Amino acid sequence: VGPGFEEVHVPIETPRAKYRQLADLLRSAIETGEYPPGSLLPSEPELAQRYEVSRDVAHQAVVVLRGEGLVRVDRGRGTVVRELPVLRRNAVIRQATRDQGNARGAFQAELARLGLEARSDVTISELPAPADVANLLDISLGATVLVRRRLMWAGEVPVQIATSWLPAEIAAGTPLAELDTGPGGIYSRLADIGYGPSSFTESVRVRPAEDQEARWLRVDPEQRVLAIQRIARTAESRCVEVNDIVLAAHQWELVYEWSAGQQ
Amino acid sequence: VGPGFEEVHVPIETPRAKYRQLADLLRSAIETGEYPPGSLLPSEPELAQRYEVSRDVAHQAVVVLRGEGLVRVDRGRGTVVRELPVLRRNAVIRQATRDQGNARGAFQAELARLGLEARSDVTISELPAPADVANLLDISLGATVLVRRRLMWAGEVPVQIATSWLPAEIAAGTPLAELDTGPGGIYSRLADIGYGPSSFTESVRVRPAEDQEARWLRVDPEQRVLAIQRIARTAESRCVEVNDIVLAAHQWELVYEWSAGQQ
DNA sequence: TCTTATTTGTTCGTATGTATT
DNA sequence: GAATACATACGAACAAATAAG
Numbered sequence A, B: 001v002g003p004g005f006e007e008v009h010v011p012i013e014t015p016r017a018k019y020r021q022l023a024d025l026l027r028s029a030i031e032t033g034e035y036p037p038g039s040l041l042p043s044e045p046e047l048a049q050r051y052e053v054s055r056d057v058a059h060q061a062v063v064v065l066r067g068e069g070l071v072r073v074d075r076g077r078g079t080v081v082r083e084l085p086v087l088r089r090n091a092v093i094r095q096a097t098r099d100q101g102n103a104r105g106a107f108q109a110e111l112a113r114l115g116l117e118a119r120s121d122v123t124i125s126e127l128p129a130p131a132d133v134a135n136l137l138d139i140s141l142g143a144t145v146l147v148r149r150r151l152m153w154a155g156e157v158p159v160q161i162a163t164s165w166l167p168a169e170i171a172a173g174t175p176l177a178e179l180d181t182g183p184g185g186i187y188s189r190l191a192d193i194g195y196g197p198s199s200f201t202e203s204v205r206v207r208p209a210e211d212q213e214a215r216w217l218r219v220d221p222e223q224r225v226l227a228i229q230r231i232a233r234t235a236e237s238r239c240v241e242v243n244d245i246v247l248a249a250h251q252w253e254l255v256y257e258w259s260a261g262q263q
Numbered sequence C: 001t002c003t004t005a006t007t008t009g010t011t012c013g014t015a016t017g018t019a020t021t
Numbered sequence D: 001g002a003a004t005a006c007a008t009a010c011g012a013a014c015a016a017a018t019a020a021g
Helices: A018-031 A044-050 A055-067 A091-096 A103-113 A131-137 A185-192 A211-217 B018-031 B044-050 B055-067 B091-096 B103-113 B131-137 B185-192 B211-217
Strands: A071-074 A078-081 A087-090 A118-128 A144-154 A157-167 A199-208 A224-233 A239-248 A252-259 B071-074 B078-081 B087-090 B118-128 B144-154 B157-167 B199-208 B224-233 B239-248 B252-259
Touching (some): A018 A055, A055 A071, A087 A091, A087 A103, A091 A252, A091 B252, A103 A118, A131 A144, A131 A157, A131 A239, A185 A239, A224 A252, A252 B091, B018 B055, B044 B055, B055 B071, B087 B091, B087 B103, B091 B252, B131 B144, B131 B239, B157 B211, B185 B239, B211 B239
Parallel strands (some): A087 A252
Antiparallel strands (some): A157 A239, A199 A224, A199 B252, A252 B199, B071 B078, B118 B144, B144 B157, B157 B239
């Protein structure tokens, strides 16, 4: 419990709801390896029978575990224990180590550490800028931007959606519009053409997954995602890239480091 | 929708479940101000009657909105539309501006910007260190640590729980053990006694609220919190403080800034 | 390809318990 | 104490997705 809560009113703990008790049971069973990663939980009717509760209670218990990201449901098949460990993302180091400073490199390194294979898939297009992106990039509403969307997998598991927006004015016709941006990634290519980023800002929000994200990341619509917006600026404070990153919240730990003197 | 999803299999959109449709309806009504912040939604039986659905559907719809942090339930009273805007927390600036570098100062400034009053409440105790904290502080398991727990409110709304752990060996008997740590807060006091922090690491996780957190932050146990662990180190890399911060996830935006050169 | 069984998703109806007003 | 509100539970039924044949 810990100190400092003394003065808070705590009502007598009402007997824990059955579906919570069952969720606790199943959680322990998963953690002790009774249901190993990738295996199926007993079906809801079977849980109901085994623990002498209604199917509704069994269902609600599974809903709790899904919310925690402990299991995932394949409809028509069953409830699967998730296989991946928590992934760590260090935003500062990603940008600092220039020679592998592209997202792919940092991502690969992180997964290699865990014995997993990184796979990613890039799509490039040119589109009119959405309002918020246009605003940040300081271009006129509707002006064209280069869009790089990258989907990333850890092994066979989809884990990240990243959408990068660059002003077409500076990116069109450069290696930034190519699938492979070469060593150092897009930040090195931006530097090549005189727009090397000098500072970064990330803002982090937690929200429910949108339908499409939920399907692609294989999570419930009720599941939360981390929505990170990274903004890269030149030394003159010109914004040269906006990057929207979406991660399944249960699957990631975000790490930020800085030193005291820094402003 | 956006580019890059083309190759993903998207099943025909099954008709949206009634409880989701109702949740969409209520969400719009809240956003357009039909149910202003602080007001009560119609009761579940009334929603059921008005929209010709079962009470179960009305209940599930409210569950969705609760998960999003849009409403909060006062049991026995009704469902309340939340009052607070999203709060922004800039971790780097908090530590950088030394003269108001204590959490209280930064927190107050942020709330003042929104026209809200900050209130906080500190409890100090000395306890044996939990295993993970002892490990980080590099002290023996069970050694005593100074614990500063701060509960913070924005106006009347509880918004943050922060628990700071300091080695008793360096903190006991110093101003660090006082309720008011004076100008600059604990980091200035650490500097005074030769343990000024020089670098910080924050790691961010999203998880369901524990029961006690849920009660105190007035969220559901199913609701997610941001669990931030900040570690402060001296120039010699000695860890001098571990700070566990818990925030209701829907209520906060985390901001981190850094420059490209930095390691 | 079609059929059937299995599994989860959703809805309705009903009932009871607990907290607040 | 009574009325109202949400929380939980049981039972039944049908829909949708998947797997096995």
